Amino acid sequence: xxxGKIKKYAKIIEQxxxxxxxxxxxxxxGSVMARLEETRLxxxxxxxxxxSRVRNIFAPAGxxxxxxxxxxxxxxxxxxxxxxxxxxxxxxxxxxxxGRDAGWLSLQPYMALGIALWLFVLGFxxxxxxxxxxxxxxxxxxxxxxxxxxxxxxxxxYLLVPHAALFIAGLTAAGVIMGVSLLESVRKMELISF
Numbered sequence: 001x002x003x004g005k006i007k008k009y010a011k012i013i014e015q016x017x018x019x020x021x022x023x024x025x026x027x028x029x030g031s032v033m034a035r036l037e038e039t040r041l042x043x044x045x046x047x048x049x050x051x052s053r054v055r056n057i058f059a060p061a062g063x064x065x066x067x068x069x070x071x072x073x074x075x076x077x078x079x080x081x082x083x084x085x086x087x088x089x090x091x092x093x094x095x096x097x098x099g100r101d102a103g104w105l106s107l108q109p110y111m112a113l114g115i116a117l118w119l120f121v122l123g124f125x126x127x128x129x130x131x132x133x134x135x136x137x138x139x140x141x142x143x144x145x146x147x148x149x150x151x152x153x154x155x156x157x158y159l160l161v162p163h164a165a166l167f168i169a170g171l172t173a174a175g176v177i178m179g180v181s182l183l184e185s186v187r188k189m190e191l192i193s194f
Contacts, residue, residue: 067189068127074185075123078178079116086112111151118144119182126186134190141182148175 006013089109122140125133152172156165 067192071185071189072123072127074182075119078182079119082112082116086116137186141179145176145179
C-alpha cells in the first residue's frame with residue numbers, strides 16, 4: 001500500500017471518521033418508492049412473455065424496440081385476427097350451404113376481411129408516417145370502433161336464435177374493447193416516441 005497517498009488524505013479521513021453516525025428517518029424508503037411509482041411513465045410494451053418474443057422478431061438485433069414498432073405489431077395482430085375470422089366464416093358458409101340468400105348475414109365474412117385490411121392499412125400508416133400518421137390512425141381506429149358497433153346492431157335482426165342479443169352484445173363489446181386497446185397503445189406510443 002502506498003503510504004504517501006494515505007498521508008495526503010489523512011486529514012480528510014480523520015474528519016470523516018469524526019462525523020456522527022446518522023440513520024435515515026423511518027419510512028424514507030417507502031415514501032421515495034411511492035413517489036417513483038406515481039411519476040413513472042406508462043410502458044408501451046410487455047417485458048415478458050410471448051408478445052415480447054414476437055415483438056423481438058421485428059426489432060433490429062441488439063436494439064430496444066420503440067413504442068411505434070410495438071403499436072404497429074398490435075395493429076397487425078388485430079388485423080390478422082379479423083383476417084382469420086373472415087376466412088373461417090367464408091369457409092364455414094360455403095361448407096354449410098349458406099349463400100347469398102342469407103342477406104346481411106352473408107356479408108359478415110367480407111366485412112371481417114375489410115376490417116382486417118383497414119387495420120393493416122392503419123398499422124402501416126403509423127409505421128411509415130410516424131407523427132403525421134397519428135391523427136389518421138386515431139380517427140381510423142374510432143371509425144373501426146363505430147363500424148364494430150354498427151355491424152353488430154345491423155346483424156341482430158338476422159339472428160333468429162334464442163338469446164341472440166347476448167351473442168351480439170359479446171361481439172360488440174369485443175370489438176369496442178379491441179378498438180379502445182388500440183387507441184391506448186397509440187397514446188402510449190405517442191408518449192414514448194414523440
